[in-house]
Amino acid sequence: KNLYVDKAGGYKDFAGLILLFGTLLILYYGYDSFGHKNYTKFVASFSSYKQVFVYVQLSRIILLMSYILIVTVLALILLWLNGLILNGAELGHLINFLLVLALMVIFLFVMGAIAGTIGSRFMGIVVLMIIWFAFVFFFPGTVYQLVSKQAADITSNYQLEFEKLKVVMEFEKIALDEAKRYTSMEERKQSERKLVESYWKNEFTKLVALEEKMKHEMSENFQFFNNLSILFPTTFYLSVSNEVSSRGYENYFRFYDYIQKIKKDFVRFYFNKKFYSNYNKLEPFIKGDENLFYAVSHLPG
Numbered sequence: 001k002n003l004y005v006d007k008a009g010g011y012k013d014f015a016g017l018i019l020l021f022g023t024l025l026i027l028y029y030g031y032d033s034f035g036h037k038n039y040t041k042f043v044a045s046f047s048s049y050k051q052v053f054v055y056v057q058l059s060r061i062i063l064l065m066s067y068i069l070i071v072t073v074l075a076l077i078l079l080w081l082n083g084l085i086l087n088g089a090e091l092g093h094l095i096n097f098l099l100v101l102a103l104m105v106i107f108l109f110v111m112g113a114i115a116g117t118i119g120s121r122f123m124g125i126v127v128l129m130i131i132w133f134a135f136v137f138f139f140p141g142t143v144y145q146l147v148s149k150q151a152a153d154i155t156s157n158y159q160l161e162f163e164k165l166k167v168v169m170e171f172e173k174i175a176l177d178e179a180k181r182y183t184s185m186e187e188r189k190q191s192e193r194k195l196v197e198s199y200w201k202n203e204f205t206k207l208v209a210l211e212e213k214m215k216h217e218m219s220e221n222f223q224f225f226n227n228l229s230i231l232f233p234t235t236f237y238l239s240v241s242n243e244v245s246s247r248g249y250e251n252y253f254r255f256y257d258y259i260q261k262i263k264k265d266f267v268r269f270y271f272n273k274k275f276y277s278n279y280n281k282l283e284p285f286i287k288g289d290e291n292l293f294y295a296v297s298h299l300p301g
Helices: 014-034 037-044 049-081 088-116 121-151 157-179 185-229 233-244 249-275
Strands: none
Touching: 014 049, 014 088, 014 121, 014 233, 037 049, 049 088, 088 121, 088 233, 121 185, 121 233, 157 185, 185 233, 185 249, 233 249
């Protein structure tokens, strides 16, 4: 449930600052498009209102896109100066992010222009602030709340651990009963091997299945989040920026799979060392940088 409380890190990152302050400036820029009515009438006198509307909007959108492009290039230069070079896939995702940003910018700019057609300047500013609050706070907050509420139906960590503990305790009963039958060390060794292989094929498989079930429940909730995020330009923008930054939910599931694989490998490693070899010194399970998980840039589904 805590995964969906709010945008990771709030609005303190690059994409968040654009959303928080950039959208306000974009809305006002759209609102101000036809603020100089006498000038607009003057231009329309030797053209047409339709042409004036289209070209004023288009020229301002081009200026906005140029500004965003310049800011992005400066950000890339800053990364380069700090020794961070984006690879081909990351640059591709950055371009996709910019396209989504452009979609949001154009949408909010047009909304601002519509607010600018209101006769009363006071009412126009009020409508502008309502639009800004709705798209920056209300709609994203509502999406997170709905998804977080649905996430409450996912099996809890307590319930998952309890189910796993029951499986392990059942095995322990069998193992203890089996231990009473030992008559020699060789018989004990063979019996233990038989037990651990039975555990590997049965109980451990059940534990993995329980974790897979949890992952499936979380995955369904993530799909619900994706579907809701598409409905509004700002929520779609947040979803894309999270995944592109490698801090999104796609990497959460990749990490989940990574941990499951390491656990499975470790259990097998332990069995082999404990029951199938005469080891006389401690050997680390982790080799090299296997204990590091590398998140990668993604696009949401």
